[in-house]
Amino acid sequence: MKPYVYITRKLPEETIVDLTELFEVKMWDHEDIPAPREVILKEAQKASALITMLSDKVDEEVLSAGESLKVVANLAVGFDNIDLEAATKRGIIVTNTPDVLTETTADLTFSLLMASARRIVEAAEYIKAGKWGGWSPYLLAGHDVFGKTIGIVGMGKIGEAVARRAKGFGMEILYHNRSQKHEAEKELCAVYSSFEDLVTKADFVVSLAPLTEETRNLFTADVFAKMKKNAIFINAGRGPVMDEQALYDALKNGEIAAAGLDVFEKEPISADHPLLELPNVTAIPHIGSASTETRTTMIKLCGANVKAVLTGDSPKTIVNKEVLQ
Numbered sequence: 001m002k003p004y005v006y007i008t009r010k011l012p013e014e015t016i017v018d019l020t021e022l023f024e025v026k027m028w029d030h031e032d033i034p035a036p037r038e039v040i041l042k043e044a045q046k047a048s049a050l051i052t053m054l055s056d057k058v059d060e061e062v063l064s065a066g067e068s069l070k071v072v073a074n075l076a077v078g079f080d081n082i083d084l085e086a087a088t089k090r091g092i093i094v095t096n097t098p099d100v101l102t103e104t105t106a107d108l109t110f111s112l113l114m115a116s117a118r119r120i121v122e123a124a125e126y127i128k129a130g131k132w133g134g135w136s137p138y139l140l141a142g143h144d145v146f147g148k149t150i151g152i153v154g155m156g157k158i159g160e161a162v163a164r165r166a167k168g169f170g171m172e173i174l175y176h177n178r179s180q181k182h183e184a185e186k187e188l189c190a191v192y193s194s195f196e197d198l199v200t201k202a203d204f205v206v207s208l209a210p211l212t213e214e215t216r217n218l219f220t221a222d223v224f225a226k227m228k229k230n231a232i233f234i235n236a237g238r239g240p241v242m243d244e245q246a247l248y249d250a251l252k253n254g255e256i257a258a259a260g261l262d263v264f265e266k267e268p269i270s271a272d273h274p275l276l277e278l279p280n281v282t283a284i285p286h287i288g289s290a291s292t293e294t295r296t297t298m299i300k301l302c303g304a305n306v307k308a309v310l311t312g313d314s315p316k317t318i319v320n321k322e323v324l325q
C-alpha cells in the first residue's frame with residue numbers, strides 16, 4: 001500500500017505532482033474554507049504525512065491519532081501551530097518553509113509600512129467614494145519614510161531583508177533580537193538596541209517576532225505609551241505579540257499615529273473587529289508570503305520534504321533535527 005498524504009487545503013494539482021506520482025494523496029476540497037478539526041483528526045489516523053497550514057492546530061491529539069504519521073510539513077516558516085515537543089517525543093518530523101518566503105514577506109512588510117505612512121488605502125477609498133473635491137495642501141497628508149528611524153523587533157532573515165529595504169530609503173536602522181547580528185551591523189549600519197530604547201526612538205516600530213512565551217503580549221499599553229506620538233506600528237509577524245485592546249486605545253487616543261497590520265490575535269477577524277473602525281489602521285489578511293510565485297515555491301518545498309521523509313531521505317528544512325538522530 002502506498003503511504004497516505006493528507007493536505008489540509010486545496011492546492012493546485014500541478015504543484016503536488018511529485019507527491020501524487022508516488023503516494024496516495026488527498027486534499028481538503030473546498031477553496032476558501034479550511035479543513036475542520038474533525039476532518040484533520042480523522043485523516044491523521046491513516047496519514048503518513050500531513051501538509052498543514054498555520055491555522056491548523058497540530059497538537060498531541062492530532063499527532064497521536066494514528067500509528068503511521070512520520071512527518072508534518074507546515075506551509076509556513078513559523079510553526080507555532082504545532083506542538084513541537086509532542087512531535088519530537090513521538091519521533092514525528094516537523095518541517096517548515098524558511099528562506100523561500102523571506103524577500104516576498106519583506107516586500108509586503110515594507111508595503112504595509114509605506115501604505116500606513118502615506119495613507120494609501122485611505123486615499124484610495126476616498127477617491128472611490130467620490131470625495132475628491134479639489135486640491136488642498138494637507139489633503140491626506142501622511143508621514144515621511146525616507147530619513148526616518150525604523151526599529152525592527154525580531155531580526156531574523158525577514159527582519160534583515162526589511163532592514164535592507166529600509167537602508168535603500170535612507171533610514172536609520174535599530175533592531176532588537178535575541179542575538180546580535182554582526183553582519184547586519186556592518187552591512188546596514190543597523191544598531192542593536194534594548195527593546196525599551198527601540199520603541200522610544202523609532203518612528204516605525206516593526207514587529208517580525210515569532211510567537212514564543214517571551215514574545216506573547218510583548219506590545220502592551222505601557223509599550224505603546226512609550227512610543228513617539230507620530231510613531232507607526234507595523235506587525236507582520238504574529239498577532240498575539242500585541243495586546244489588541246491596548247493598540248486600539250493607543251491609536252484612538254492619539255498616543256501613536258497609525259498601524260499597519262497583517263496579523264491579529266485571533267485570525268480570521270470579522271468586519272466588525274474594533275480595529276477596523278479606525279481610519280489610521282491599514283489591515284490586511286495575513287498575506288505576508290502570498291505572492292503566486294512564493295506560495296508555489298513553498299508548496300513545492302513542503303512536497304519535497306514529505307517525499308524525502310517517506311522515501312528515507314533527510315528533509316531539506318527540518319525544524320526538530322533531533323528526531324533524525
Ligand code: 8YV
Nearest residue numbers: 053054075076077078288289
Ligand atoms: C504563512 C507565515 O505562510 O510563514 C509564516 O510563518 O506567517 C505566512 O507566511 C501563511 O500564513 C500560511 O500558513
